[in-house]
Amino acid sequence: MEFGELLKQFLIDLQSLFRTQFKKLDLTLSQIILISSIPIDGIDMTTLSIKIGVDNSTLTRLIDILMKKGIVQKNRSSQDRRSHIISVTKKGELLQFKIEDEIDSFVSKLFRNTRLEDQEELKKSLSSFHWIVSKYFLNK
Numbered sequence: 001m002e003f004g005e006l007l008k009q010f011l012i013d014l015q016s017l018f019r020t021q022f023k024k025l026d027l028t029l030s031q032i033i034l035i036s037s038i039p040i041d042g043i044d045m046t047t048l049s050i051k052i053g054v055d056n057s058t059l060t061r062l063i064d065i066l067m068k069k070g071i072v073q074k075n076r077s078s079q080d081r082r083s084h085i086i087s088v089t090k091k092g093e094l095l096q097f098k099i100e101d102e103i104d105s106f107v108s109k110l111f112r113n114t115r116l117e118d119q120e121e122l123k124k125s126l127s128s129f130h131w132i133v134s135k136y137f138l139n140k
Helices: 003-021 029-037 045-052 056-068 090-110 116-138
Strands: 072-076 084-088
Touching: 003 029, 003 090, 029 045, 029 056, 029 090, 045 056, 045 084, 056 072, 084 090
Parallel strands: none
Antiparallel strands: 072 084
């Protein structure tokens, strides 16, 4: 299998895993990614849209939905009145922890029958791939 094809299939599999694993949370994959990307002290909308790779209108729709669910809040920036800071509420903070726990849990299930050496090799490969992708975005 070529690298591009392998990557495409990996993304499809990963998306499917996330959707089935988080079905009970009543959140879309985009909402999970958004919630998981907000630091406790908040983040401005422009930085957040770049971080998760969506345009501002898509981000606004996602934030509006999560605000209605009481998971995030939007406040005007004290430094730039045109900018908004997105932060998680207490409910959102608890949800962030729950998402992390769910991820840890299903990764443990996935690797239950995998040798520790293979797990470490995969972790190293994923870290390297993450670094390559990060460098790509820095050089854009």
